[in-house]
Amino acid sequence: MNNNIFPCLWYNGDGKESAEFYCKIFSGTITSDTPMVLNIELFGQKLMLLNGGPQFEKNASVSFMVLCETDAEVENYWGQLSDGGIVLMELGEYPWSKKYGWVRDRFGVTWQLYLGEKQSEQKIIPTLMFIHQNNGKAMEAMKLYTDIFPNSKIGNVLKYGEGVGNETHEVPENVQHAHFEIDGFSFFCMDNSYDHKFDFNEGISTVVMTDNQQQTDHLWDALTTDGGTESMCGWLKDNFGLSWQIIPKKLIQLMSDSDQEKGQKVAQSMMKMQKIVIKDLEEAYHS
The missing domain is CATH 3.10.180.10 (2,3-Dihydroxybiphenyl 1,2-Dioxygenase, domain 1)
Incomplete structure (x- = not known):
């Protein structure tokens, strides 16, 4: 598992x-x-x-x-x-x-x-x-x-x-x-063919923690191809409307730093992103 x-x-x-x-x-x-x-x-x-x-x-x-x-x-x-x-x-x-x-x-x-x-x-x-x-x-x-x-x-x-x-x-x-x-x-x-009054939305999403930028890019690009949509802060919807969060582990590490000011800078940088870019997070951390 x-x-x-x-x-x-x-x-x-x-x-x-x-x-x-x-x-x-x-x-x-x-x-x-x-x-x-x-x-x-x-x-x-x-x-x-x-x-x-x-x-x-x-x-x-x-x-x-x-x-x-x-x-x-x-x-x-x-x-x-x-x-x-x-x-x-x-x-x-x-x-x-x-x-x-x-x-x-x-x-x-x-x-x-x-x-x-x-x-x-x-x-x-x-x-x-x-x-x-x-x-x-x-x-x-x-x-x-x-x-x-x-x-x-x-x-x-x-x-x-x-x-x-x-x-x-x-x-x-x-x-x-x-x-x-x-x-x-x-x-x-x-x-299911029943006319339910609901469908996939952001209420329940699937988080995927990635090891590096290459893995992040691969999953992001593959899930948004052919009708998927990009959202903010690592969120996306695939072409079926199912919501995913593609989150590099590095983001959590940087945001959890004991230096709260650095962690806030990383969070502020992340809030401006759609796909999470690790290099930009690290630049915000060291700024």
Whole structure:
């Protein structure tokens, strides 16, 4: 599992409350705690919680599958996550799992609790839903991502025509459920034709910590090609509208310097950038 790749959840001031909530449920720890950014560790996995303001709301286009090993585990998580939340699919037996449920918690994060055989060393797996103009593009997206990132692969792919539970008349060739890895980090994905009132946005993004400028340039250029869009401070959207943050590790090192004035200069330089340029950060640091 690669902890240089991890989800970032956007909050409007309630990131700390959310961090404590998840750490209580999943026996995790808060590893970094600032007014804007909190990092938590759940089952050895890193998640970033960003108090960014009211601009974006999290939604079910990116949910989190929790792979559970016992009935009791599912029920424990379900009871706590559904408290004050909204049930999207009732907890019960389904063709794909003897105990499964889908819930939106009180902070707007959606979770799929799944009882079954362990499919990955990752306990929590981000799950991408390709809807609206992206419906039918899950396979295309997996091919793009696994081509861009090293140590990547497409795993099991179940299409609607091959599976069970296709009462919704989905296109048989579309993906009902699939697993893929980018640089050792697991994702699930699916196509869905339902007219949901949401889609990919900045509310949930994927952070990739890069080792150098070459890696930063490669990922940035590859993800913004053919319809992707550049944003500020290392943020971008790929051509499916999924948000990414491509962040050199050097940025964190320079901003964390014990000399606060130097760290502020680096932060100010970063705020003016779209793609992060390490050389310019170092010049600001030494200025």
